[in-house]
Amino acid sequence: MIGASRRATAPPTAPTVHLDHTESTAGRTPPDSTERRTAVADTDETGERANKRSGPGGGLLMGRPFGVPVYVSPSWFLVAALITWVFGDQLDRVLPDLGPARYLVSLFFAVAFYASVLVHELAHTVAALRFKLPVRRIQLQFFGGVSEIEKESETPGREFILAFVGPLLSLVLAGAFYLGMEVVDPATVPGVLLAGLMISNLLVAAFNLLPGLPLDGGRMLRAVIWGITGNPMSGTVAAAWVGRGLAVAVLLGLPMITHTGILGTRTDDIGGMNTVMDALLAAILAAIIWTGAGNSLRMARLRQHLPELRARTLTRRAVPVENATPLSEALRRANADGARAIVVVDGHGDPLAIVRETSIASVPEHRRPWVAVSTLAQELTDGMKVSAELAGEELLDHLRATPATEYLVVEPSGEIYGVLSTLDVEKAFVKAMARPRS
Numbered sequence: 308m309i310g311a312s313r314r315a316t317a318p319p320t321a322p323t324v325h326l327d328h329t330e331s332t333a334g335r336t337p338p339d340s341t342e343r344r345t346a347v348a349d350t351d352e353t354g355e356r357a358n359k360r361s362g363p364g365g366g367l368l369m370g371r372p373f374g375v376p377v378y379v380s381p382s383w384f385l386v387a388a389l390i391t392w393v394f395g396d397q398l399d400r401v402l403p404d405l406g407p408a409r410y411l412v413s414l415f416f417a418v419a420f421y422a423s424v425l426v427h428e429l430a431h432t433v434a435a436l437r438f439k440l441p442v443r444r445i446q447l448q449f450f451g452g453v454s455e456i457e458k459e460s461e462t463p464g465r466e467f468i469l470a471f472v473g474p475l476l477s478l479v480l481a482g483a484f485y486l487g488m489e490v491v492d493p494a495t496v497p498g499v500l501l502a503g504l505m506i507s508n509l510l511v512a513a514f515n516l517l518p519g520l521p522l523d524g525g526r527m528l529r530a531v532i533w534g535i536t537g538n539p540m541s542g543t544v545a546a547a548w549v550g551r552g553l554a555v556a557v558l559l560g561l562p563m564i565t566h567t568g569i570l571g572t573r574t575d576d577i578g579g580m581n582t583v584m585d586a587l588l589a590a591i592l593a594a595i596i597w598t599g600a601g602n603s604l605r606m607a608r609l610r611q612h613l614p615e616l617r618a619r620t621l622t623r624r625a626v627p628v629e630n631a632t633p634l635s636e637a638l639r640r641a642n643a644d645g646a647r648a649i650v651v652v653d654g655h656g657d658p659l660a661i662v663r664e665t666s667i668a669s670v671p672e673h674r675r676p677w678v679a680v681s682t683l684a685q686e687l688t689d690g691m692k693v694s695a696e697l698a699g700e701e702l703l704d705h706l707r708a709t710p711a712t713e714y715l716v717v718e719p720s721g722e723i724y725g726v727l728s729t730l731d732v733e734k735a736f737v738k739a740m741a742r743p744r745s
Contacts, residue, residue, distance in 0.1 A: 380448035390417040428452040430476040434469045463534035470526030477512035481505050519550030521599030543607040550600030558593035562586045612739040613699040622716040622725035623647040635675040648726035651684045660684035661713045695724045
C-alpha cells in the first residue's frame with residue numbers, strides 16, 4: 308500500500324482545543340504534535356505487561372525502543388490476516404510444494420513487513436529525539452504506522468531531514484534484502500521472502516517520496532518551499548494541495564494501472580473480485596491522503612493562531628480575600644473592584660486557593676452570607692500557577708500538563724496578576740480560528 312507522514316491529525320478530525328480537563332485527554336492528539344505515518348507498502352505509555360496493556364488510542368504495548376512506547380492497534384491483525392491470505396495465494400503459484408504451510412510462511416512475511424514499517428518509523432523517531440523533539444508514541448495500525456512527534460521542527464532543514472530519514476531507511480532495508488537474495492536460491496522460501504520484502508520496502512520508500520502531504524515527500528516539499536519563502540504556511544498550503552491531487556490520482560489511477568496489467572499482473576487473472584478489491588483499496592488510500600492533507604492545512608492554521616493566545620490578555624482580574632470571608636462579601640468586593648475572580652490568600656497576602664466559578668454558581672444567593680469562600684476554593688498547586696508572560700504553545704503545554712479549570716496568573720516577581728479560566732482560553736482560540744488571517 309503506501310507511505311506517508313503528517314502533522315498531528317490523527318484521528319482525522321477538525322482540530323479542537325478543549326482545555327477544561329474534566330475529561331481525559333489521553334486519546335486526543337495535542338494540537339502541536341507531529342505524526343509521521345507509514346502504511347502497508349507504507350503510508351506514513353507506563354510499561355506494564357507489554358502484551359496486555361491497552362494504549363491511549365487502543366492497542367497493545369509491545370515495547371519502548373529509545374524510551375518511546377510502541378503500540379500495535381487491533382486493526383493490524385486484520386491487515387496481517389489479509390496479507391497472509393493474498394501472499395499465501397501467490398506462494399502457491401511460485402512454490403506449489405509448500406501446501407498449507409504456505410500460509411505460515413505468508414504470516415511470517417506479514418510480521419517481517421511490519422517490522423520494516425517499524426524501522427521506518429523509528430528512523431523518524433531517532434531523528435526527532437536527536438533534534439530534541441519529544442515523541443509521544445509509535446503506533447502500528449491498519450494502513451501502516453504513526454510516529455507522534457509533539458513539536459514542530461524549528462527550521463526547514465530539520466524538517467527535511469526528519470521527513471527524509473524514513474524513506475531512506477526503507478531504501479537501505481530494500482538494499483539489504485537484495486544482497487540477501489544474492490546468496491540464496493530464488494526458488495526457495497528464503498528467496499521468495501527476501502524478494503517480497505525487498506519489493507515491499509521499495510514501494511514504501513517510493514510512495515513516501517511522492518511530493519504531497521501527508522506523505523514524507525510532502526513534508527520534504529513543504530520544507531523546501533519554507534526554506535525559499537521563509538514562510539512555513541506557504542509550504543504547507545502548496546504541499547497539501549499537491550497531496551489532494553495525489554489522492555485523486557490514486558483514486559482514479561490505481562485501478563486503471565492494475566486492470567491493464569502494467570504492474571506485472573496477468574490480464575487473465577484480473578476478474579470482477581480483483582477489480583472491486585483494487586477500487587476499494589484505491590478509495591481507502593485516496594481518503595487517507597485527502598484527509599491527511601486537509602488536516603495538515605488545519606493544523607498549520609492552528610499553529611499560526613497560537614501566538615494570539617496570551618495569558619496576560621486572557622486573565623480575569625481577581626480580588627484577594629481571606630479564608631473566613633463570606634461568599635457574599637467576597638462577591639461584593641469583586642463587583643466594587645470590577646474583578647471577575649476571587650483568590651483566597653493568607654494573612655501575608657500569599658495566594659492559597661482559587662474560588663471556583665462553578666462552585667459560586669451552585670450556592671443560592673440567600674445562602675451566600677453563611678458560606679465561607681474557603682469551602683468553595685481549590686487549593687493551589689505549583690502547576691496551577693501560570694506566568695503572565697506565557698503565550699502560544701508554551702501556554703497550552705502548561706495547561707495540558709496540569710489539568711484544572713482555573714489557574715492563578717502571576718507576574719515574574721510573584722505578584723498576583725489574576726485568574727485564567729480554561730473556558731476563556733477555549734473561547735479565544737475558537738474566535739481566533741474563525742478569523743481570517745492575512
